[in-house]
Amino acid sequence: MVIASSNIVNEVAPRPEVASRLAALERAAVVRSIGRTPLIRLRQLEAVLGLPENIQVHLKSEWTNPGGSIKDRTALAIIRDAIGRDRLGSGQTLIDSTSGNTGIAYAMLGAALGIPVTLVVPESASTERKRTLHAYGAKIVFSDPYDGSDGAIRLVQRMVAESGDDLYFADQYNNPKNVAAHYTSTGPEIWDQSGGSVTHFVAALGTTGTLMGAGAYLRDQGRVQLIGVQPAEAFHGIEGLKHLPTAILPGIYNAALPDTIVGIETEDAFSATRQLARIEGFFAGSSTGANLSAASQLAQNLADAGEPGYIVAIGCDGGSRYLSTGLWELD
């Protein structure tokens, strides 16, 4: 009988040290706090938009993760995989480029699990982010602020190419575990919390892991429309998002999966963020605003067409991380 080599690998038990590190990971309080985030129905927003009863707008409140964003899920899946393959956990340093939230999640988990973390971030990243990374004890390397997040990607690739085996390059833009994280957690949570009612899923595109993973899971359960959200222009102020036509395309992105890609102006994302704070009392980041702006347009289109809808948008992170960016200067 011929057995595929991949099956043999899967059946081999991990070495005792690796098994012990994996068990320690699953026991860590911060790891156990990730996920199972509330799905919130935005009834006040529905009323303001004048939606009929058969159209609902829900927000997945990812800011309730311990690191304050949806990226806790991504970082956990990547680190769990690397420990399981004995690439991390015995002294290696995790390194990656990040515009912020994934870095905070790596730094948080690294602190709890005793894994050194080095992050390449644009020099102009917000003060809150730099100080949060420092608080967790991560090492920060700055990339050229004029080159944005793509500049950080290029710098980390150069650093990894010039280094030895003591670095583990987490590579969130190309790591399939970024997608798997959302296929196995975010997607099933949304399906269960909506009682299988979700008809439209709205997720902003940065690494694109959320839409690729949770979107694929929801598509596998039933006919769910997948809406990706990107900035309308290459030059924008929606943190963490990529304008796909002009940015380095993430390796995990599958253009065939989304039904629609919507472009949102920075000012509209900001207005939707402010509206959420002022009518629902949730102070989120501008990428959540971008998702809500797209979800509101979608809800109104459905209402105009006389169609029902159960829309779920991702609430990527909280707003307090952006207070120094100028978006929230007093009017």
Add this chain to the structure above:
Amino acid sequence: MPDDKAMTVLIPTPLRRYTNGQARVSVSGDNVATILERLDTEFPGLGERLRDDGGQIRRFVNVFVNGKNVRDLDGLETKVSPGDEIGIIPAMAGGLSAGSPQS
């Protein structure tokens, strides 16, 4: 021919399609407002990326003069002198003082 009254303006990657790919351009003027106007004259389309319909710097755009955010100086009225370095960075990657580019 180099213009000794000119200032260097550092252009972020997403705006370089308006400057024929140039990362640094030279413009002259006596305050930030005139610099932005001349940038738009020389590189059509750039102005509306940086200022709103009322002429103000868009909320997510940070303009730095020698590493200082003009919001902490005199805004569009901030004076500039030959040799100054002016930087433009979107707020997605731009805090206040700690986000200042190297001068």
